[in-house]
Structure formats: C-alpha cells, structure tokens
Amino acid sequence: MNKQLLSLLLAVSASCAWAGGEETFQNVCSTCHAQGDKGSPKIGDVKAWSKLIKEGQANITADGYAGVRAMPARGNKPELSVAEFGSAVVYMANFAGANWKEPDEAMLKKINALIDKRNTAKK
Numbered sequence: 539m540n541k542q543l544l545s546l547l548l549a550v551s552a553s554c555a556w557a558g559g560e561e562t563f564q565n566v567c568s569t570c571h572a573q574g575d576k577g578s579p580k581i582g583d584v585k586a587w588s589k590l591i592k593e594g595q596a597n598i599t600a601d602g603y604a605g606v607r608a609m610p611a612r613g614n615k616p617e618l619s620v621a622e623f624g625s626a627v628v629y630m631a632n633f634a635g636a637n638w639k640e641p642d643e644a645m646l647k648k649i650n651a652l653i654d655k656r657n658t659a660k661k
C-alpha cells in the first residue's frame with residue numbers, strides 16, 4: 539500500500555472513531571447527561587467532570603459500563619461494546635478539558651479487568 543493511501547485511511551478511521559463517541563453520546567447518553575438528569579455529571583460541566591477525570595479513564599469507564607448508583611449499566615443500552623461506551627466517555631471527558639484518547643487495546647484490557655471486578659463485587 540502506498541504511503542499516501544495509508545495516511546488517508548488512518549485519518550478517516552481516526553475521525554470515524556471520534557464521530558462514534560459523539561454519536562453514541564447523542565443517541566444514548568444525552569438522555570441524562572445533556573441536562574444532568576438524575577444527578578448525572580452534565581456534559582461541559584467542568585467542575586463535575588474534573589473530579590471524574592482525576593479518577594482516570596479506565597476507572598470511570600468501568601464504573602459507567604458496569605453501572606454505578608443512579609448510572610444504569612451501559613446507559614441502558616445493553617448492546618454497546620466497551621469500546622463504543624468508552625468512546626462516548628472520552629467524548630464527554632474531553633468536552634470538559636481532558637485529553638483522553640480513544641481506548642486502544644491496552645486501555646480496553648484495563649477497563650475490562652475493572653468491569654469484571656465491579657460485576658463480581660455486585661454478586
């Protein structure tokens with residue numbers, strides 16, 4: 539494959555991943571997180587999100603995916619993968635000033651391990 543084509547493909551896939559997070563946010567998470575319904579951290583609320591950002595990407599993604607307090611597991615959308623859910627978390631965190639990347643393989647591994655822990659603790 540020539541270099542130009544490769545960089546074009548990379549650019550397209552990077553922008554798709556970003557759009558994916560936004561789309562999931564709009565379709566699923568915005569029900570609560572657009573307005574801060576039920577005590578959820580509202581998108582763009584820097585104060586609420588900076589606390590979560592400090593907890594770290596793997597931790598809060600796992601919390602949300604497994605469900606925590608009034609946050610329903612997977613935002614009530616059981617078919618969401620960890621990658622899709624994680625992408626929406628990145629979208630919201632970056633909206634409040636974080637500089638998180640789309641979860642890569644290493645990050646997904648970390649998140650999955652934490653989700654297992656959360657789910658075991660619940661049983």
Ligand code: HEC
Nearest residue numbers: 566567569570576577578598601602607608609613626627
């Ligand atoms: C039915 C409402 C609702 C929907 C839909 C929802 N959330 Fe939440 N979310 C909440 C509430 C409420 C909290 C605050 C939970 C608490 O701390 O008590 C929360 C907290 C969170 C947190 C912080 C978890 C932590 O560690 O404290 C993350 C991350 C999150 N949501 C991500 C998402 C994502 C991503 C989606 C969409 C895929 C989503 N949420 C959809 C209600 C919702």
